[in-house]
Amino acid sequence: MSDSVLPALLQSYLDELVPDRPAELRAMEALAAAEGFPIIGPACGQLCYLVARMVGARRIFELGSGFGYSTAWFARALKETHGDAGEVHHTVWEQDLSEQARRHLAALGLLDLVRFHVGEAVAALSAQAGGFDLIFSDIDKEDYPASLPVIERQLRPGGVLIVDNLLWGNRVLDPAADDPATAGIRRFTRLIADSPQWTGSILPIRDGLLLALKR
Ligand SMILES: C[S@@+](CC[C@H](N)C(=O)[O-])C[C@H]1O[C@@H](n2cnc3c(N)ncnc32)[C@H](O)[C@@H]1O
Numbered sequence: 452m453s454d455s456v457l458p459a460l461l462q463s464y465l466d467e468l469v470p471d472r473p474a475e476l477r478a479m480e481a482l483a484a485a486e487g488f489p490i491i492g493p494a495c496g497q498l499c500y501l502v503a504r505m506v507g508a509r510r511i512f513e514l515g516s517g518f519g520y521s522t523a524w525f526a527r528a529l530k531e532t533h534g535d536a537g538e539v540h541h542t543v544w545e546q547d548l549s550e551q552a553r554r555h556l557a558a559l560g561l562l563d564l565v566r567f568h569v570g571e572a573v574a575a576l577s578a579q580a581g582g583f584d585l586i587f588s589d590i591d592k593e594d595y596p597a598s599l600p601v602i603e604r605q606l607r608p609g610g611v612l613i614v615d616n617l618l619w620g621n622r623v624l625d626p627a628a629d630d631p632a633t634a635g636i637r638r639f640t641r642l643i644a645d646s647p648q649w650t651g652s653i654l655p656i657r658d659g660l661l662l663a664l665k666r
Contacts, residue, residue, distance in 0.1 A: 455658060456618045456657070456658060457657065462656075468494075469494060469497045473559055475555060475558045476520070476559070479523070490521065491520065491521050491589070496520065499521060499528075499613060500527055501528075502662065503528035503585055504531065506611055508525075508529070508532075509533050509537040510537065510585075511587070512542075512576055512605065513541055513586075513587045514542055514575075514586070514588040515542065515588060515589040515590035515591070516589070517543060517552070517589070518552050519541060519552025519553075520555075522539055523555065523559055525539045525585075525587065526539050526561040526564045530561060530564060535563055535564065538564060538565075538566055539564055539565055539566070540566045541565050541567050542567075542575045543569065544569065544571055544572070546569050549567055553565075572590050573590070573597070573601050576598075576601055583607060584607060584610050585611045585612075586602050586606050592616060592631075593631035593632050593634070594635065595635045596635055596639045603648060608665060610665050611662070611663070612661070612663040613660060613663075614639070615661075616636065616658045616659060617639075618658055619636050619659070623637055623640070640653070643661065648665060648666055650666065651664070
């Protein structure tokens, strides 16, 4: 999982407070740690699950889903709120990660709730009917600004946007950091903060999670 901006002890404390979860989710966490694959981790996963449950999200679209760890948290919320009536869209451009996600989600008994798209995530979102209750983004950071108009179009009024890595290992605070990813996150953050369409807040857990409401 990618770095947390929190002191390691504090991040571990928050992760360890997350209630027990299926062995498959824990196995996915161990796999991410072993391979250095960036997942949102337990504390952010639990927050995503909580928000999805709080707003009763039935249609969820995820941009940049990796091997399905964040998808699993959203799908768990869906199942508990709506049984088999909801849908969460998994999008990733690596075929092997999509197939791996299918295996994990099947092991969790959540496969029927997930729609899989292999390809560019923003294009996949753009091709949907829209009216999503919740959109989550974890795509390449330089692409965050260009994704916003599509997200705005496809999220329903009153819908929730969650975006990962808004603090980016604290590089957003470093005036000397001007690489495309850091610049993309800074630009995206300003677009949300300055827009009358959004009310948002960055929660400084792990790598900074934006939680925003579309007015
Ligand atoms: C940070 S990982 C996702 C982790 C996942 N959200 C989780 O917490 O379990 C991002 C994944 O999305 C892929 N990706 C990045 N930008 C993408 C895009 N624009 N379209 C499709 N896949 C993308 C990356 O290659 C990678 O597999």
